[in-house]
Amino acid sequence: MRRPTALLLPLLAGLLLSGCASLGGLFGERQPAEDKTGTSAPQQPQQRVAYELEIEAPETLRALLQEHLDLARFQRVGENEGLSRVELDRLAAGAPAQARTLLETEGYFNAEIKVERSSGEAERVRLRVTPGPRAQVARLDLGFTGALQEPQQADALRVAEALRLQLQHGFALQPGKPFRQADWSAAKTETLARARAGGYPLARWSLTAARVQAESNQAELELLLDSGPLFRLGELQIEGLKHHDEESIRRVSGLTPGQPFTERALLDFQERILKTQLFDGATVDIQPEADQAEAAPVRVVVREAPLQQATTGIGYDTDKGQRVTLEYLHRRPFGLELRSLSKLNISRELRSASLELTSHPQTDMHQNLGSLGVEQDLRNGVDITSLIGRLGRLRETARDERLDFVELLRSHERFSDNTRLTAGAVSINTNRIWRRVDSLLLPTDGRTAILELGLGRASSSSDENGLFGRVRMKLGWYKPLADNKWFASARLELAQLIVRDAVRVPDRLLFRAGGDESVRGYGPRDLGPPGDAGGRTLFTGSLELARPISAKLPAFWGAAFIDAGQAADRWGGLKPAIGWGFGARWRSPIGPLRLDLARGQETGKWRLHFSVGIVL
Structure with missing residues (x-):
């Protein structure tokens, strides 16, 4: 989406200025409340310091004593109240014993404590603490x-x-x-x-x-x-089923009757149940009764997901423009142990329809899948209509994914000069995803990796037929800095299509860069070889530094970033384009929502980017 900078920046400035009046409320600077008659609400009684108190101690211990000592807690009194000298004498006399008790909880059993008092305009009490060695x-x-x-x-x-x-x-x-x-x-x-x-x-x-x-x-x-007795697992007792049979749960249990109980084994079982995508909720536990230790029944309580589910959506994407989406999911079509998902996506430049059938997970959590889809891509002045069919096998765990599949791809391409060609490819592919992060939705520490490998044969109506190989690797890195005050992230993507120059492959297998999750500051597919087709090599990289806007709004972050990337026919001709800018982040329950304003160094223009989710 390209907007004139002259219109965008004054608009943003106006919004910021108009919101200044409310910032005080957000950050705690509130005006006195008024009642319906216009008068201010009653204020809390004024307090004053009855005596001055100075605690000489190491910082961590001083904070402990300042919080819990009676001598510190009763220092403030009402404006019209007083503290008698007898009461102050009592507080001062009891302070050493009370302080020693507090210091012993921190491991200091030989602390020396002295109380000194002096009179003047205000009574002054000084507590000198020498904690001594810690036990x-x-x-x-x-x-x-x-x-x-x-x-x-x-x-x-x-x-x-x-x-x-x-x-x-x-x-x-x-x-x-x-x-x-x-x-x-x-x-x-x-x-x-x-x-x-x-x-x-x-x-x-x-x-x-x-x-x-x-x-x-x-x-x-x-x-x-x-310890009591060692508990062993007994039979499964399953509750909550309506449409699915018990076998859909039993085959993913991974448990053997008689095996020693561990909490980890039950949590893994519970996670596998949820991974089937047949259930919205699941709990797995045992009742620790001593007389059932040799075969403790494993109680499984599930809440089934709706058997059928239809979803509609209307939205806007800075890369694809306005869009309408329709999805229909059936978790057991015709009573078969399958999961069917039909999708229809319509946007300004990209339209697609697909049907995917996936088997219910097997004992090893593998799922067989088949899909058929058609897609029309009108971006960059090229009309590419593709038919994609896949047969494969998928295995997902909490941290890793593996997808092996055979793909049939057929595309009809019409370029801006009205040139037309038909290209196709048959390939064997394997995709791997590894995640080693502190949170799958909102990572701040760890790393991710994606590896895609493909080998196939391409054919076209205009060029030679031949073999090709395709490799794509994407790495992600997250690291908290400065005691979790700042958060850094980085991304690196490398890809190559290995094929003879005389062989043409479908454009869907080629590479272009630019967009929300590639190089910000440029539109999708803006970066690549001259002309409409994609390149055979790809590089993108990104560095980002972010931090919460304030301690009171920890879910809202500000960020600065720099991206670089390009696609080309050969590595020697790849000259990365730079994009940089700043943005806002909302760490929502469904993942980070990102709003970025980026400047493309090659074009000198600003571009607004909006996306939801992490960039793998």
């Missing part, structure tokens, strides 16, 4: 009773040995670590949770003791965990 863990004795210590079967022995080592080495307060009460409580809670999740859901502490030697600043920790 450290000198010895950790973590023992076990029950089935975790004395397993009966061979597989239970392996589970117990591995879990004991995990609990002992994973206990947070190892010898040499500073001792804090909060860390002690957290370590006990975490260890108990790990034992319960690792096969012993009735585990409990029979002994926990922390013995502190104040003279030597050492803490000796003794714990005894009673």
Whole structure:
């Protein structure tokens, strides 16, 4: 979408200026509220400082004392109230003992505390704190009773040995670590949770003791965990089915009756159920009853997704213009274990219709698929009508995807000079996606990778027929910076079509750059070889730096970026075009919404870009 810069920038400036009056409300600068008669609302009673208090201590400890000491909490009194000298004497006298109790929770058992007072225009109290050395863990004795210590079967022995080592080495307060009460409580809670999740859901502490030697600043920790019995999984008990049979759940369970229980195994099962896309909700758990430990029933409660679902949409895309979409989904057409999805997309320059049939997931989570689609692309003055058919197999997990397929492609191309040609291709393809990020929807740390490989034979009405290979790689990187105040991201894309010059392949298999998810500042397919056809090599890259607009609006970010990229017939002729700009981000529940204003260095023009979702 190209707009004259002279119209766009004054409009943006006007919007910003008109919103200035409301910024104070957004960031907490509010005017006194008025009632219906126009008078101001009653204000809170005024307070004053009854005495000055100075706490001399390390910063982290000063904050603790300032928050919890009575001497600090009662420093402020009402405007017309007072604090008697007797009451202040009581607060000052009790401050050292109260401070020592607070410091002991942080591991300081030999703190020296002095209270100094001076009189003047205002009473002044100074609390001097010398915390001394912090206590450290000198010895950790973590023992076990029950089935975790004395397993009966061979597989239970392996589970117990591995879990004991995990609990002992994973206990947070190892010898040499500073001792804090909060860390002690957290370590006990975490260890108990790990034992319960690792096969012993009735585990409990029979002994926990922390013995502190104040003279030597050492803490000796003794714990005894009673694991109870090792639980094993029993039969599945499935609830909530209406249209689907139990086999659609049983074949993706991945569980074997009699195997030792782990919380991870049940969570993985629950995730596989949701991955079938047949259910909107699922929970998988066991009831930890001691008399059922040898075969605990696995309770599966599901909420089926609608059997049929129709979706319509009207929207606008800066790359494709206005668009209308229609989708019809049936999760069990004609009673078959299939999932059918029909799509119709109509936009200003791109129109498509498709039908996709996918089998319900099998035992290994593989799905067989077949699809047929037709597409008309009118961008860049070229009329390309393509027919695409696919047969393949798909496997999806939480972090990875694998798609292997055979593709039949036939296209009819009409160029701006009214030249026409027909091209086709048959190819074998494999696509891989790897995700190692902290969040699939809103990543801030980690990396992603896409690899596409294809081998096939092309034919055309104007050139020679022949073999071709196609390679495309895309890498993504996310990293928080400066204690999570700034967030960096980068993207790199490389692609190559390997084919003899005399062989022509369908334009759909060639490459062009530009657009929301390529090089911002340019339109889709603006970058490429001279003429209408795509290139055989592609490079795009992007660097972006973003941060929240304010601490009160953590979901709204500002960003600055620079993109580069180009498509060409050969790497030697590829000269990247630059685009740069700034934008806004809303980290919504369905993914990031991006609004960018970018300048194409080659054209000198500004362009507005709008998109939803992460760029893989």
